[in-house]
Amino acid sequence: MADHDAVHGTAAASADDFGRRLAVFAADLKALRIERGNLPLREIARRAPRHRPLSAAAVSEALNGKRLPRLDFLMALVRTLLAHDHEGRPYPHGRDDPGLEVWRTRWRDLELLRTARPPAARxxxxxxxxxxxxxxxxxxxxxxxxxxxxxxxxxxxxxxxxxxxxxxxxxxxxxxxxxxxxxxxxxxxxxxxxxxxxxxxxxxxxxxxxxxxxxxxxxxxxxxxxxxxxxxxxxxxxxxxxxxxxxxxxxxxxxxxxxxxxxxxxxxxxxxxxxxxxxxxxxxxxxxxxxxxxxxxxxxxxxxxxxxxxxxxxxxxxxxxxxxxxxxxxxxxxxxxxxxxxxxxxxxxxxxxxxxxxxxxxxxxxxxxxxxxxxxxxxxxxxxxxxxxxxxxxxxxxxxxxxxxxxxxxxxxxxxxxxxxxxxxxxxxxxxxxxxxxxxxxxxxxxxxxxxxx
Incomplete structure (x- = not known):
């Protein structure tokens, strides 16, 4: 992944820093999509968990860094992308799979940075x-x-x-x-x-x-x-x-x-x-x-x-x-x-x-x-x-x-x-x-x- 740095939310964190890190985060999501077969947006939506539907439009926003998605949306998207191996065979990931933890951590760090931006940035x-x-x-x-x-x-x-x-x-x-x-x-x-x-x-x-x-x-x-x-x-x-x-x-x-x-x-x-x-x-x-x-x-x-x-x-x-x-x-x-x-x-x-x-x-x-x-x-x-x-x-x-x-x-x-x-x-x-x-x-x-x- 392109950026594993921990982000610590402080009152001095800038809007530019959040925007840059969000762009890196979105780029890594795109890379994961490509790595897992570059599925069309509608196919990602079709494969999404029944308990957490994903619309093609919302997936597009997440992949293009329009905004930081909710955690449950992000984890459903990542699990959907990881749900098949490189040849398209089912490869399910449970909620506690260690491979998902890095995404939770990076979302948390981004959310801390987002909410810590100074008032002028909001x-x-x-x-x-x-x-x-x-x-x-x-x-x-x-x-x-x-x-x-x-x-x-x-x-x-x-x-x-x-x-x-x-x-x-x-x-x-x-x-x-x-x-x-x-x-x-x-x-x-x-x-x-x-x-x-x-x-x-x-x-x-x-x-x-x-x-x-x-x-x-x-x-x-x-x-x-x-x-x-x-x-x-x-x-x-x-x-x-x-x-x-x-x-x-x-x-x-x-x-x-x-x-x-x-x-x-x-x-x-x-x-x-x-x-x-x-x-x-x-x-x-x-x-x-x-x-x-x-x-x-x-x-x-x-x-x-x-x-x-x-x-x-x-x-x-x-x-x-x-x-x-x-x-x-x-x-x-x-x-x-x-x-x-x-x-x-x-x-x-x-x-x-x-x-x-x-x-x-x-x-x-x-x-x-x-x-x-x-x-x-x-x-x-x-x-x-x-x-x-x-x-x-x-x-x-x-x-x-x-x-x-x-x-x-x-x-x-x-x-x-x-x-x-x-x-x-x-x-x-x-x-x-x-x-x-x-x-x-x-x-x-x-x-x-x-x-x-x-």
Missing amino acids: RPATPKPDPGPPVPAPCVAATSPAPPRLLFGEQSCGARFLAFSPDGELLATVNDDLLVRLWHAATGEPAAVPLTGHTDGVRCVAFSPDGRLLATAGRDRTVRLWDPRTGSPVGEPFAENGTTLWALAFSPDGNLLATGGHDRTVRLWDRVTGKPVDAPLRGHTGGVEAVAFSPNGRLLASAGADATVRLWRADDGKPEGEPLIGHTSEIRSLAFSPDSLLLASGGWDGMVRLWDPCAGEPVGGPLTGHRNAVRGLSFAPDGRLLVSVSMDRTVRFWDPVSHGPLGPPFTRHACSFRAVGFSPDGRFVAAGGDDKPVGLWATADLAEIPVRGS
């Missing part, structure tokens, strides 16, 4: 408004809201999962690549250089209740702990017995971590020792894609590809009642209300459902309106508002008591949303997805009339 971000005094309760417009003020710049580059720190000062985002990013929530500016250590895509992130730890997990099958104030790793990674991790949550007391993943189990970990607590929780018949503890610490909810929600006693891991059935396809998101009396679930069927976790029963009918998978849910800190985001590119607000929508949905930059969260004080809503910048909006900017009871 498109100017929207001016950051003064957030003003706290508002007593989240509000939403009864009619179509004006476009909210976007507080984050382009360097945020999307989010598949996000989490606010308990004090509301930081926002952590991960985007299924190798980096964990921290932002100042009030300004949208980076709070630190991206955290590195994972060797494959990071899928989920969570702050401990006291804010002293940040936990991350993903495709490299490990849970890692960080000090969010310094960006330093804390202890050794937790091994997850060879399964990709899709979901992560801290217990309210901060002593336990729950994970869910491809192996259809939920695991509980002692956050201090990094050791599993008892045996895995079994019952799901498909991968576990969402986990959530009730705020009162009594229950743990899990859901995933089998379209069911399961409840477990958090103290001993025993099942609590029968599975909650109602969704018609896999469930991607869960959220408890602050009083623990409601559980919301969002699925690939485009529906949001509310459950009584104590009775194990649905509460009313489904909340309908989304036209694609619901990927993120969050209750406002006072419990009077539920927000959902979807791959239909909309953000919707709901009254969890009347089950009605609060105002019409809004959208931004044709972004397929995958993550959403209220700040701890309820003043902001953050949403992200795809490769678009993370949006952080003041809830007051969405308001014309207050929600029920304010």
Whole structure:
């Protein structure tokens, strides 16, 4: 390959340096394409993995260095090019093949350099408004809201999962690549250089209740702990017995971590020792894609590809009642209300459902309106508002008591949303997805009339 130099992202890194290294990177991709038979773009697209389609146009952009592709796109492209030997015979490469690691490393170094370019090298971000005094309760417009003020710049580059720190000062985002990013929530500016250590895509992130730890997990099958104030790793990674991790949550007391993943189990970990607590929780018949503890610490909810929600006693891991059935396809998101009396679930069927976790029963009918998978849910800190985001590119607000929508949905930059969260004080809503910048909006900017009871 033409360039194996490590790239260290610093505030002094120039746009010219990034452009030069991106061009070298693209040239090496072209060389790999030629080496593997110089396949036509349409043939590359045809051979792409079913789980990660590659369009001919996007492959052309990557090969010509138009922009740095997402990590999952790059790895699918490289694996496709390597999938046959020089004579065209199948030669599959697994995700852990050592030959792929150099591409992951080079992507990480380029991404660090890209995000470390000085402000003059980036498109100017929207001016950051003064957030003003706290508002007593989240509000939403009864009619179509004006476009909210976007507080984050382009360097945020999307989010598949996000989490606010308990004090509301930081926002952590991960985007299924190798980096964990921290932002100042009030300004949208980076709070630190991206955290590195994972060797494959990071899928989920969570702050401990006291804010002293940040936990991350993903495709490299490990849970890692960080000090969010310094960006330093804390202890050794937790091994997850060879399964990709899709979901992560801290217990309210901060002593336990729950994970869910491809192996259809939920695991509980002692956050201090990094050791599993008892045996895995079994019952799901498909991968576990969402986990959530009730705020009162009594229950743990899990859901995933089998379209069911399961409840477990958090103290001993025993099942609590029968599975909650109602969704018609896999469930991607869960959220408890602050009083623990409601559980919301969002699925690939485009529906949001509310459950009584104590009775194990649905509460009313489904909340309908989304036209694609619901990927993120969050209750406002006072419990009077539920927000959902979807791959239909909309953000919707709901009254969890009347089950009605609060105002019409809004959208931004044709972004397929995958993550959403209220700040701890309820003043902001953050949403992200795809490769678009993370949006952080003041809830007051969405308001014309207050929600029920304010």
